[in-house]
Amino acid sequence: MERYFQKDMECADRETMRSIQNEKFLRQVKHVWDNVPYYRKKMEEKGVTLDDIRSIDDISKLPFLSKADLRDAYPYGLLGTPLKDCVRIHSTSGTTGKRVVAFYTQKDVDMWEECCARAITAAGGTDEDVCQVSYGYGLFTGGAGLHGGSHKVGCLTIPTSSGNTDRQIMFLNDLQATILCCTPSYAAYLGERMKEMGLGPDDIPLKAGIFGAEAWSEEMRQDIQNTMGIKAYDIYGLTELSGPGVSFECSAQSGMHINEDHFYAEIIDPDTEEVLPLGSEGELVFTSLDKEAFPLLRYRTRDICCLSREKCSCGRTLVKMMKPKGRSDDMLIIRGVNVFPSQIEAVLLNQGYAANYQIIVDRVNNTDTLDVHVEMTPEMFTDNLGEIDRRQKALVDGLKSMLGIKAKVTLVAPKSITRSEGKAVRVIDNRKI
Amino acid sequence: MAIKQISVFLENKPGMLDAMTAVLANAGISLRALSLAETKDFGIVRMIVYDVYETATVLKDNEYIFSMTPVVAVMIPDVVGGLNKVLAALAKAQVNLEYMYSTLAGKESGNAYMILRVEDVQKAEETLRAGGFRLADQDTMSELA
Numbered sequence: 408m409e410r411y412f413q414k415d416m417e418c419a420d421r422e423t424m425r426s427i428q429n430e431k432f433l434r435q436v437k438h439v440w441d442n443v444p445y446y447r448k449k450m451e452e453k454g455v456t457l458d459d460i461r462s463i464d465d466i467s468k469l470p471f472l473s474k475a476d477l478r479d480a481y482p483y484g485l486l487g488t489p490l491k492d493c494v495r496i497h498s499t500s501g502t503t504g505k506r507v508v509a510f511y512t513q514k515d516v517d518m519w520e521e522c523c524a525r526a527i528t529a530a531g532g533t534d535e536d537v538c539q540v541s542y543g544y545g546l547f548t549g550g551a552g553l554h555g556g557s558h559k560v561g562c563l564t565i566p567t568s569s570g571n572t573d574r575q576i577m578f579l580n581d582l583q584a585t586i587l588c589c590t591p592s593y594a595a596y597l598g599e600r601m602k603e604m605g606l607g608p609d610d611i612p613l614k615a616g617i618f619g620a621e622a623w624s625e626e627m628r629q630d631i632q633n634t635m636g637i638k639a640y641d642i643y644g645l646t647e648l649s650g651p652g653v654s655f656e657c658s659a660q661s662g663m664h665i666n667e668d669h670f671y672a673e674i675i676d677p678d679t680e681e682v683l684p685l686g687s688e689g690e691l692v693f694t695s696l697d698k699e700a701f702p703l704l705r706y707r708t709r710d711i712c713c714l715s716r717e718k719c720s721c722g723r724t725l726v727k728m729m730k731p732k733g734r735s736d737d738m739l740i741i742r743g744v745n746v747f748p749s750q751i752e753a754v755l756l757n758q759g760y761a762a763n764y765q766i767i768v769d770r771v772n773n774t775d776t777l778d779v780h781v782e783m784t785p786e787m788f789t790d791n792l793g794e795i796d797r798r799q800k801a802l803v804d805g806l807k808s809m810l811g812i813k814a815k816v817t818l819v820a821p822k823s824i825t826r827s828e829g830k831a832v833r834v835i836d837n838r839k840i
Numbered sequence: 841m842a843i844k845q846i847s848v849f850l851e852n853k854p855g856m857l858d859a860m861t862a863v864l865a866n867a868g869i870s871l872r873a874l875s876l877a878e879t880k881d882f883g884i885v886r887m888i889v890y891d892v893y894e895t896a897t898v899l900k901d902n903e904y905i906f907s908m909t910p911v912v913a914v915m916i917p918d919v920v921g922g923l924n925k926v927l928a929a930l931a932k933a934q935v936n937l938e939y940m941y942s943t944l945a946g947k948e949s950g951n952a953y954m955i956l957r958v959e960d961v962q963k964a965e966e967t968l969r970a971g972g973f974r975l976a977d978q979d980t981m982s983e984l985a
Contacts, residue, residue: 783849783882783905790847790884790909790957791938792877817881820851821905 409658409721412528412560413521416668417723424724425463427668431696432463438487439702445484446472446704463671466694467682472706474736477507477647486510487702498546499646500745500810509646510700516555518697522644522652522666523556529657529664529721530615530640532586534561539579541589541597542620542743543569548650549620549743553588556652562586569593572600579611587616590743591623591631591639595773598634608636617642619651620743621775622731624839628660641730647706648693654728659720662727669696672726673705674714677735688713690735691728709736739834741768741775744812748833751779751814754805758798760787765824770838777814779806782821842910842961843978844892848885849905852878857885860904864889867898872981873955875941888913888943888955888981912956912964913943913976923954926973933967935960943981953981 411417419427439446440457449470450456459468477485486493493510500506511519532538538557542549550568557564565578569589575597578584587594594616601607613635619642631639643663644653653670654663665672674689675682683689691708695701710731719727739746752762763782768775781802789795799816806814825832850856857876864871870890877884889895892908899906916922930937936959943953953976958964968975 785905785907788849788905788907790845790886790907792879792884796879818849819882820849820856821903823851 410528410531410533411723412525416666417525417664417725419668419724421724424667428671428696429463431668432466432671432694433460435694435696435698435702436460436469436704438699439704442487443485443702445476445480446470449476466671466673466705469694469705471680471692472703474507474647474707474709478505481505482508485701485703487698488512488700493700496546497548497551497646497650499548500747500750507647509649511649512699515649515698515700518669519552519649519652520555520559522649522655522669523552523642524559525556525666526617526640526642526652526655527553527556527560527562527586527588529655529723530586530617530638531658532557532560532562532615536560536562536586537565537582537584538562538586538588539565539567539575539582539584541567541569541575541587541593542651547743548644548646549588549590552644552650552652553617557586557588572597573604576601576604576606579613580606583612585612585614587613587635587637589616589618590620591618591627592621592742592770592773592775594618594631594635594639595627598631599773602634611635613637615640617655619643621740643728643731645708647701647703648695649698653693657719657721657723661719662715662729664719664721664723664725664727665714667726669698670694671696672714672728674712675707677707677709677711685714685716688732691731709734709738711735737834739766739768739836741777742812744810746777746810746812750809751806754802754809755781758802758805760784760802763821763824765832766834768834768836768838775838777810777812778817779814780817780819780824782824783818784821842965843888843913843976843981845909845911845955845957846887846889846892846895846899847907847909848887848899850883850885852881852883856883860885863898863902863904864895867894869895869898873941873943873953875939875955877939886939886941886955892978909957910961912958912961912968913953913981914956914968915951915974915976916954917951922952925971926954926968929967929971929973930956930958930964933963935964935967 453470492512494513495511498506498508540553544550616637616639628639640656642651642655644651654665656663671694673692677690691710694704711733712729712731715727761784765780767778802816873888875886938957940956
């Protein structure tokens with residue numbers, strides 16, 4: 408029997424949902440117009456005022472927001488409420504040195520946690536379950552989101568955060584966890600390690616996994632499901648909008664239901680910015696419908712996917728988005744962390760290297776690896792190996808503090824980095840996903 | 841008095857050293873001494889050549905990255921304990937040695953030259969001269985048979 412966390416929303420008929428969206432949308436636009444001068448100015452520049460927005464059908468009149476806007480408005484420019492009403496921030500990578508900081512009021516946190524609770528419930532979670540949250544806790548939204556969702560459902564929550572694999576397995580086994588939340592690559596790694604330790608589905612009663620924050624293939628899903636004896640569910644979200652739980656998979660495992668009573672989705676042509684009809688492939692754009700602290704209208708996610716309103720066997724009527732196929736920008740997701748080549752470039756230039764580099768991403772034993780190849784320059788070269796070693800270490804440290812993940816640095820000969828038609832090939836992604 | 845060593849950056853991959861020596865051979869560059877220092881990813885080729893200017897030009901034309909490093913070339917008689925005397929003198933004067941290697945040439949004369957990379961070139965030279973050792977200048981190195 409299919410369970411729902413908020414059935415009236417998750418299974419609302421089309422007309423009811425449309426009217427809820429319409430009402431919330433008009434309120435959200437007014438909230439932004441009244442409280443976010445940055446966006447109001449963008450509207451005015453486009454010649455749009457509040458009077459032009461009569462219903463959600465007028466959404467295409469509104470200007471887009473991009474990651475560049477978030478950078479320009481950093482840190483408070485898109486804030487919709489006084490700071491005294493905010494209770495938390497989370498943060499993710501920006502395109503350059505600046506990070507994106509998203510603010511939450513208590514109501515925003517509740518809404519976000521309810522979205523995650525819907526995902527956990529769709530994966531079969533109830534207050535009888537033991538839910539281990541192995542996403543990182545901290546600025547990253549993964550840990551906090553699923554943790555809050557797990558509380559809302561009433562699961563016994565094990566907040567292990569990421570890392571320390573043997574301890575993770577000890578808790579899974581000793582406390583007989585039934586639901587696991589983490590990145591899919593970490594799930595695969597945990598599965599392998601469990602096998603090595605002689606622990607299988609008969610020892611640990613895990614029944615479901617909620618895996619997101621990075622791309623994974625159908626083959627990887629099958630592998631994880633077989634190794635752990637569970638059903639593996641995808642979850643999608645972005646910090647700018649709240650975090651995981653913007654959309655989630657149900658028992659049908661064929662696309663993720665968007666919580667469209669909170670997030671209104673459009674698909675656009677990334678080049679012309681024209682809205683595309685339902686079913687077309689294009690860039691996903693979200694408008695928050697009831698956020699207080701950090702309301703975003705028409706935020707360009709850069710994720711390429713398509714939407715579907717085909718009837719779902721789970722009974723939910725929420726629109727589904729298919730697994731994103733790629734991105735319309737150069738952002739990489741490595742071990743669940745957003746990485747932009749421009750961030751790496753900023754560190755190199757800052758430390759005196761030339762901008763001749765190549766980023767090589769691979770997946771070894773289910774873990775993403777990041778190798779930055781940097782061309783040696785006459786300025787950085789010295790006959791002293793110890794000195795080169797020191798500079799290389801400084802670069803590794805600089806990248807770690809910029810990206811939040813460890814990268815390997817390899818110094819290579821000048822002009823050795825592949826160039827195509829004179830333009831350096833910046834990223835080589837060898838992951839099979 | 842110090843002589844110039846050319847240090848070249850090479851990736852630590854098969855064929856890299858061969859490619860560089862081929863470039864030098866084609867340009868008629870003669871080597872007097874050569875030593876390799878390596879890490880996992882890259883290496884530094886250190887060499888003493890017949891014509892420093894010519895070698896630098898050829899390397900530059902072929903887009904190699906290199907630097908010039910002052911080193912001391914000291915003549916060592918080909919007898920037991922020859923090297924130890926030099927090192928003992930430097931140790932006594934507290935001159936720190938970073939690395940050293942020997943020349944290929946000079947055998948016929950019964951003498952070898954050691955190439956020394958030291959922290960303080962001037963102090964090393966003064967110490968060695970005071971100890972009665974013979975130091976080679978750039979011309980001597982170039983003319984080694």
